[in-house]
Amino acid sequence: MTQKEHGLDPEDWHATRQQMHRVLDACLDRMQDARALPWQPVGEAERAAFQGLAPSTGVGLNAVADRLMDDIMPFATGNTHPSFWGWVHGSGHAAGFMAEMVAAAMNANCGGRDHGAVYVERQVVDWCRNIMELPHGAGGLMVTGTSQATLLAFHAARVRALEGTALEVAPPLTAYALEGAHGCVTKALNIMGLGAGALRILPEAVGSEPEARAIDADALRRAVKQDREDGRLPFLLVATAGSVNTGTFDDLNAAARLAEELGLWLHVDAAFGAWTRLADTKWRGLSDGIGTATSIAFDFHKWLGVPYACGMLLVRDQGDLLRAYSGRGAYLEGQAEGLAGGEPWACDLGLDLSRGFTALKVWATIQAYGTDRLGEVVTMNCRQAAQMAEVVAASATFRMAAPVVSNICCFGMVDPVDDWKLAKVAVALQLEGQAVFSTTTIDARPALRAAITNHRTRRADITAAIRAAEEAAKALS
Numbered sequence: 030m031t032q033k034e035h036g037l038d039p040e041d042w043h044a045t046r047q048q049m050h051r052v053l054d055a056c057l058d059r060m061q062d063a064r065a066l067p068w069q070p071v072g073e074a075e076r077a078a079f080q081g082l083a084p085s086t087g088v089g090l091n092a093v094a095d096r097l098m099d100d101i102m103p104f105a106t107g108n109t110h111p112s113f114w115g116w117v118h119g120s121g122h123a124a125g126f127m128a129e130m131v132a133a134a135m136n137a138n139c140g141g142r143d144h145g146a147v148y149v150e151r152q153v154v155d156w157c158r159n160i161m162e163l164p165h166g167a168g169g170l171m172v173t174g175t176s177q178a179t180l181l182a183f184h185a186a187r188v189r190a191l192e193g194t195a196l197e198v199a200p201p202l203t204a205y206a207l208e209g210a211h212g213c214v215t216k217a218l219n220i221m222g223l224g225a226g227a228l229r230i231l232p233e234a235v236g237s238e239p240e241a242r243a244i245d246a247d248a249l250r251r252a253v254k255q256d257r258e259d260g261r262l263p264f265l266l267v268a269t270a271g272s273v274n275t276g277t278f279d280d281l282n283a284a285a286r287l288a289e290e291l292g293l294w295l296h297v298d299a300a301f302g303a304w305t306r307l308a309d310t311k312w313r314g315l316s317d318g319i320g321t322a323t324s325i326a327f328d329f330h331k332w333l334g335v336p337y338a339c340g341m342l343l344v345r346d347q348g349d350l351l352r353a354y355s356g357r358g359a360y361l362e363g364q365a366e367g368l369a370g371g372e373p374w375a376c377d378l379g380l381d382l383s384r385g386f387t388a389l390k391v392w393a394t395i396q397a398y399g400t401d402r403l404g405e406v407v408t409m410n411c412r413q414a415a416q417m418a419e420v421v422a423a424s425a426t427f428r429m430a431a432p433v434v435s436n437i438c439c440f441g442m443v444d445p446v447d448d449w450k451l452a453k454v455a456v457a458l459q460l461e462g463q464a465v466f467s468t469t470t471i472d473a474r475p476a477l478r479a480a481i482t483n484h485r486t487r488r489a490d491i492t493a494a495i496r497a498a499e500e501a502a503k504a505l506s
């Protein structure tokens with residue numbers, strides 16, 4: 030008796046083609062109708078549809094297509110909507126969607142070897158190296174996002190600082206940053222076993238501006254000296270290009286001079302702020318000096334609107350990544366030719382061995398729109414944040430909570446007795462599908478926060494959202 034063999038390909042390709050086209054059309058409808066499709070809460074019934082055990086017998090592609098369109102697509106995060114400004118979310122676009130589809134069909138493994146996807150990723154790395162003004166010899170790789178890039182950079186910095194000393198006998202390492210560094214910095218230090226206490230938060234220099242925050246140089250020198258005297262190993266200075274809470278920028282040239290003087294690795298967290306490199310002069314200047322970094326972490330899934338998850342780590346010397354991450358077993362032996370060629374393999378530059386083809390959606394985005402048009406979106410969003418600040422400043426209800434430096438506008442209630450209303454206003458606007466602000470705290474008072482990284486936002490959306498927020502606040506009285 031012969032055993033029946035079958036894989037997962039459909040028996041009826043014609044029917045499959047029709048099902049896939051149906052889903053494709055629904056996806057395009059969703060993108061075209063973005064303005065009509067804000068976030069909506071997931072109801073009890075919908076949640077219940079995602080409970081229970083995995084089916085032992087599948088329902089087939091056609092039934093899955095229906096569920097994708099009816100039960101899943103309507104309950105997206107809402108960041109494709111023009112008035113979504115919460116946290117820092119990208120809004121997506123056709124080029125990214127097209128590339129995702131192709132990447133899924135190719136199913137390339139970008140951990141290494143010699144195939145087309147590898148060359149696309151190298152091209153994207155080189156484009157970014159050039160945009161971020163790093164020299165030839167710099168390198169890097171696609172990662173899931175800035176959090177992963179940060180961890181990879183910090184460990185590479187540690188390997189360099191230890192110069193071959195085994196981790197087991199390493200002295201305690203210390204890192205330095207200004208207030209406002211992203212939580213992923215502490216998270217990375219924790220994962221590395223250094224602990225949150227390894228991060229020293231230093232004061233700003235007197236007269237420092239939010240457009241070019243400078244660390245108090247003498248305070249840093251004293252902290253580094255003290256740590257060395259105490260047997261610790263200072264290894265890392267973290268600068269921020271676009272702080273998550275209020276969109277401030279560190280003075281990167283000043284940070285680079287100090288890092289050089291003190292023998293520290295300069296890591297720049299430029300998760301969204303990196304893309305000010307493509308903006309008009311006024312905003313481009315914010316990230317001047319980014320090319321002095323030892324490493325830069327940034328995202329494509331925020332301001333460039335590339336579908337999640339998509340970020341990059343760049344390092345000034347690709348050798349730093351190879352020293353930290355290379356080394357393959359016999360089962361991963363390279364060859365001079367054939368499929369096992371293609372050195373260096375991306376798995377030798379970072380954590381993942383099996384890697385998706387995420388470079389394709391960046392490549393398609395930059396090819397389709399070009400750096401000029403992408404830069405125009407960055408400039409437009411910064412102008413819109415400034416416009417929001419004007420509307421807020423003219424409002425009797427709200428006051429600005431922090432100056433607008435780039436694309437982030439934070440505002441609070443004029444009267445502190447009304448501060449409790451802000452979180453409720455945010456929720457009300459979300460539930461109405463009006464606009465999405467997130468909430469934060471600035472100078473010990475609550476604030477609504479708009480981080481505008483949205484190519485679909487228009488001036489009228491800004492004014493309408495502030496008016497709606499005023500109405501919502503009034504309704505709470």
Ligand SMILES: *Cc1c(COP(=O)(O)O)cnc(C)c1O
Pocket residue numbers: 117173174175176177211213271272273298299300301328340
């Ligand atoms: C979003 C963000 C991060 C974390 O990046 P992920 O891509 O979400 O991991 C780090 N730093 C800043 C300034 C951010 O805005």
